[in-house]
Each structure stands twice: as structure tokens, then as C-alpha cells.
Amino acid sequence: MPPITTSIFELLKIGPGPSSSHTIAPMKAGFDFIEEARRLPEADRKRADALEIRLFGSLSATGEGHGTRRAIVSGLLGFLPDTCRPNVLEEFDQPGQTFRLDLGGPSLEYSPDDIILDAVRHDYPHSNTMTFALKAGDAVLLERIYYSVGGGFLRRKGETEPKPGEPAHPYKTMAELKQHLRRNSMRLHQLILANETAVTGAAEDEILLGLDRIIEVMERAVELGITTAGTLPGPIGLQRKAAILYNRAREEQYQGPGFLKAINAYALAASEENAAGHCVVTAPTCGAAGVIPAIVYMLKHHMGGRQSEIREGLLAACAIGFLCKHNASISGAEVGCQGEVGVASAMAAALLAYARGSRFQVTENAAEIALEHHLGLTCDPVGGYVQIPCIERNAMGAVKAYNAYLIASTLDESYQMVDLDKAIRAMAQTGRDMSRKYKETSLGGLAQSMTEC
Ligand code: SF4
16 A cells, blocks of 8 residues: 555645535536636637536535535636635525626626536446536537546546655554654654655645644634524524534633533534535535534633644644545545544544643544544434534534543553554444445435434
């Protein structure tokens, strides 16, 4: 197996929820296509009279509920996931709304309703396929096929995946990572930073600025969530709860149960923002986008965490996320929710331990404890919406991360019997053994028992 070459900003991506493959990648596709259309000869741009967009696979099956149409239109209008306003997709919510697409002078009227939800099963090589065709009568002026390949990544038909650089300290497991740290007398965040520079070619300053932006978007999602009431979009009519818990935590001055209520409130807040289709950070996925922000917010606003400590903690969290992604999965569709909220909880536990200045072994132990106690967790979103059980599950994941840190940092390190590599192997095997019903299909578990009620 090759060494880990995943970039920090592949794991932690900014963009609108509730599902990166349904919103972030389609938004990028819209942006990319309109940019290309603007480079067509002027005569073609002037005679263009129609844009035909078709969605296939799960983009067709659940794209409507996940806001795929409005994500594409926002991209066509020039918005990109990491720079758009947090609630940009709400501007494209009204049925029958039309917009003028700028083709670099000439323009074309277009409505999100024009996007065609095509076949769920098809012959394209990737399940989540989008086809775009700019037309003049029967003539096709520009045609592109895009694949949303998971985690918000977009690939164009015919495009080969860019080859990453060689990591400065190649590793595949935590055991190998620890050898590098010992051999080079390095700290974990230094190694992750050095690898990021080698793999992506980005300068260290650039990476640190990127991390600050990630922290800022996480904090903004928490702050918007704890100050917003009402129900979330979609047929479930789910009530937002973060603001209620936050107000109670404040009344209790964050003491005793008030402290736990605050962690819950922060995780619910970012998750509710995700469910509302607002911008979050995939950490490591949109579904699990509340766990790490809750711990970041606690650290910064209640535990005196400095920005530099939080950045370093995030780098340590990325090491855990990379190992889980490389040796198991971070996709609910592949291994169930243990790979989403479970991994997010392990990353958050490591972040907390590392940012609080714990020894390296405490960081690993905290991550292992958090992951171990999510093993076997299924993915069964009710109605296919990232709301029940997802939102409360983020709160549980954040509290478990805090608890894992407490256990790991209180007990003697030699008491730890299970190491992180073993827990990740167990997650991978459990995921392989898990019935398809429990892997984001909504065919089992809570998704079914809710239907029966
Ligand atoms: S239940 Fe499924 S969709 Fe919901 S957070 Fe977990 S993995 Fe994601």
C-alpha cells in the first residue's frame, strides 16, 4: 500500500452542506462550465439558446432534497464553495425562479427547475454524474461530463487525477508515524506540516492561513447555529435545538451540566447549519461537520486555547483522519457512521489532547478511545436527509471526544491496551461485515423504524 498523500485541505473543505458530493462538487461543476462557456467564440455565445443539465445516480435520487439544483445554479452564477456567503443557496430556493447566466456579454435565462433528474442507474463510470450541454437549436456548442467522486471532489470526463508530491516523512500507519517522530525528534504537527508542504507544494505560511480560515468557518457555523431558531428545511420539519441548549448553558454559566450543554449546543449548531445547506467545514464529512467545531469552540471560548494551539491541534486531528481514511474509510456509504461521526470524534479527541499540551501518547490514546466506542455505528439517515440521527449524533460524538480526552489524560498511559492502528483495522473489518442496509441507503435501522411509525 502506498504512503498517505492526502492533503489537509482535502480532508477539511469549506462549502455548503448538507452533503459535499451533492452540493460542493456540483457547485464547482457549474462554475467550471460557465467559465468554459465564456471562452467560446463570441458568435457561439450569441446564438446559444439553451443549457441542458442532467443529473444521474444519487444526485438524481436525492439531489432534490440535498439542494443539488440550487448548488449548480449558484456555481453557474459565479459562486464557489470556499468563498461564497454562508447561506448563499437560500437565494435559489423559490420554485419557478429564473436567473440570467452571463456568457461573457450575451446571457441566457435559466431556472434551477430546468435541471433534469435523470436515471439513478446508468452506464457512466461514476454513480454521481452530471452532464452539461450548451445548445443553439439542435447544435451542441459545448458539452462536458462531470463526476462528483465523493467528499466534494469533482472530476471531468477524460481528466486524469493530478499526481501528489512525495511526502517528506512517508507513513501508512500510526506505528510508522511514531517511528518518524522518534527518529527525527519531531512533534506531530511539525511532521504533518512538513508532509503537507512536500505533497502540495504550498508554503508553510499559506497552510497556516488556510487553517485559520478553517477555524474561522467552524466558529461562524457554531455562532450562526446557536443564534438561529425555527425548523430545518425538508419534509421532516425538524426543530433546531442548538439555541435552546446554548441559552440554558449560559444561564448555568457553563458550570457542571452547563459545560456539557455548551458542547452539545456547539455541535448541534454546526450540524444544523449543515442541514440548512449553509457553509460548514467537512470535518471529515458534511454529515459529521459538528463534532470538531464544537471542540474548537470549547477550546477557544471556554478553555483559553490560543490560535496557535488550535492550529496545532487541527494538524494532529488531520493525522488521525488521514490514518482512518487510508486504512479504513471516512464514508458512511462504505463503513457506516463509525467512519463519519466516529472518525470525527477520534479527530476531535486528538485535537483536544494535543492543543492542551498532552504527551503524544495521550493524543493517540484519546483518539483510540473515541474511535473504539463508535465501532459498529450504522448509517441510517431518516428519509435520506442528514438530520435524524445525524445532528444529535454529532453532539454525542463531541461529548465522547471530550470524555475520551478526560480518560486518556487522567489514566497512566501504560493502562492502554488497544492502539489506534488496531481500532482502525477493527473499523475497516466491521465496515466490510456491515449489511448494505446500514450504509447510507436508508433501507435499515432508524430510517426504517421511523417509516413504520
Ligand atoms: S448517519 Fe449517515 S448520513 Fe448521518 S452523519 Fe452518520 S454517516 Fe453521515
